[in-house]
Amino acid sequence: MKYTRLKIAVVAMACFAVSAAAAHAESLAIRNCTWCHGGSAQGYTPAPRLAGQRPQYIEKQLMNFSAHTRDNPFSKLYMWGAAANLSPLAARNLAVYFSTIPPKAANDGDRELAAAGRAIYQEGIPDANIVACVACHGPNAQGVGEIPRLGGLAYTYLKRRLEQWGQGYHAAAGPPMPQIASKLSPKHIAALASYLSFMK
Amino acid sequence: MQLVGLAVLTIVFSATSRADAAASSNSAVVAKLAYCQDCHGQSGQGYRGFFPIPRLAGQQIEYLENQLRAFVERRRPNPIMSNVAHVLSPDMITALAAKFRDFNPKPLGGGPKDLVAKGERIFQDGVPEANVAACAACHGPKALGYEQIPHLAGQLYPYLIKELTNWGKERGQNPAHPDASFIMAPIAHSLTKSQVDAVAAYLSDLK
Numbered sequence: 001m002k003y004t005r006l007k008i009a010v011v012a013m014a015c016f017a018v019s020a021a022a023a024h025a026e027s028l029a030i031r032n033c034t035w036c037h038g039g040s041a042q043g044y045t046p047a048p049r050l051a052g053q054r055p056q057y058i059e060k061q062l063m064n065f066s067a068h069t070r071d072n073p074f075s076k077l078y079m080w081g082a083a084a085n086l087s088p089l090a091a092r093n094l095a096v097y098f099s100t101i102p103p104k105a106a107n108d109g110d111r112e113l114a115a116a117g118r119a120i121y122q123e124g125i126p127d128a129n130i131v132a133c134v135a136c137h138g139p140n141a142q143g144v145g146e147i148p149r150l151g152g153l154a155y156t157y158l159k160r161r162l163e164q165w166g167q168g169y170h171a172a173a174g175p176p177m178p179q180i181a182s183k184l185s186p187k188h189i190a191a192l193a194s195y196l197s198f199m200k
Numbered sequence: 201m202q203l204v205g206l207a208v209l210t211i212v213f214s215a216t217s218r219a220d221a222a223a224s225s226n227s228a229v230v231a232k233l234a235y236c237q238d239c240h241g242q243s244g245q246g247y248r249g250f251f252p253i254p255r256l257a258g259q260q261i262e263y264l265e266n267q268l269r270a271f272v273e274r275r276r277p278n279p280i281m282s283n284v285a286h287v288l289s290p291d292m293i294t295a296l297a298a299k300f301r302d303f304n305p306k307p308l309g310g311g312p313k314d315l316v317a318k319g320e321r322i323f324q325d326g327v328p329e330a331n332v333a334a335c336a337a338c339h340g341p342k343a344l345g346y347e348q349i350p351h352l353a354g355q356l357y358p359y360l361i362k363e364l365t366n367w368g369k370e371r372g373q374n375p376a377h378p379d380a381s382f383i384m385a386p387i388a389h390s391l392t393k394s395q396v397d398a399v400a401a402y403l404s405d406l407k
Contacts, residue, residue, distance in 0.1 A: 122279075123279070123283050124280070124284070126235075126283055127287055129231055129232060129234065129235035131235065131238045132280050132283065134250070134280065135239050135249050135251055135280050136247070136249030136250055136251075139250075142250075144249070145248065147249060175242055176237070176238045176239070176242075179238060180238050
């Protein structure tokens with residue numbers, strides 16, 4: 001065969017160019033997210049960690065930002081715009097990508113409150129009609145399906161979300177989080193958020 | 201005359217305090233019901249949490265009461281539900297069971313549709329070669345249950361599978377206090393995995 005090595009070189013360069021272009025295109029969409037959510041998607045306050053989050057949860061949140069269902073102040077200020085032009089397919093692809101990044105725990109809660117938070121999370125407070133989070137979110141706060149992983153999220157983020165539902169803001173999923181969180185006192189919230197922030 | 205007056209006052213006051221007790225216990229029931237609904241769904245339809253949380257809507261009152269007592273007495277070990285149940289008075293249990301009895305939402309569904317026909321055959325006819333009676337014989341042809349026998353129509357697919365698969369490890373766990381759950385033990389044991397899946401698929405779709 002004539003010019004074999006030349007042909008091989010041309011094909012190799014073409015493949016490299018195509019994959020480089022694809023990687024470049026992919027990284028643009030991801031960089032739109034990591035501006036705020038942190039270079040390794042571990043979160044950068046006030047934006048929560050996306051790494052290791054349940055993909056169906058991320059996808060659902062993105063669609064609900066577009067639909068303006070999730071309406072707390074930071075969502076309105078940042079995420080309504082960020083998600084406005086996302087197609088469902090793009091939302092799904094981003095969600096899957098972020099879900100595969102290994103998460104790191106924020107470890108920024110109050111250590112003294114973690115034990116109290118653990119009791120609320122694993123056992124609830126039946127006398128105060130507060131359910132045990134473990135039933136839906138799992139023994140390691142890992143979540144399932146559309147139910148988010150809470151383990152290792154930042155203390156301030158968890159605290160703010162729990163407070164906001166008590167203030168009447170809406171969740172993407174509708175019930176039950178708003179009514180559950182409405183029953184939590186500030187002490188309960190601080191304890192839960194602390195406990196969860198340390199979980200791997 | 202004074203005695204009559206005293207009698208009237210006693211009746212009036214006791215009626216009032218009974219009304220007060222009824223009013224405060226009613227608001228306690230409403231609050232406790234909302235607590236149950238947080239996990240079991242606004243209409244008691246169940247929820248696919250990390251653990252499958254069963255449908256309570258339309259459930260037989262006696263069955264629900266028995267299960268709540270079983271959680272407290274650890275005949276049915278479940279850390280989440282024994283916590284929930286141990287603060288419930290018998291009156292509260294009966295009140296809650298009556299509320300859930302009256303809910304009738306659509307089934308949550310989500311089970312595999314292709315197994316429904318096979319599940320219906322097992323439910324209605326049993327599995328004679330395995331000595332498994334027809335479920336319908338006790339649970340009713342529409343799986344509505346009767347007294348202690350639970351309503352199964354519309355129950356969650358993963359929950360039904362879990363219960364049938366783990367029956368011997370989850371029910372009747374206090375040998376000192378055997379309960380009616382022993383009836384299901386040989387049946388659950390004799391069903392194969394694919395039969396369990398099929399029955400669960402059929403029931404989870406049933407209105």
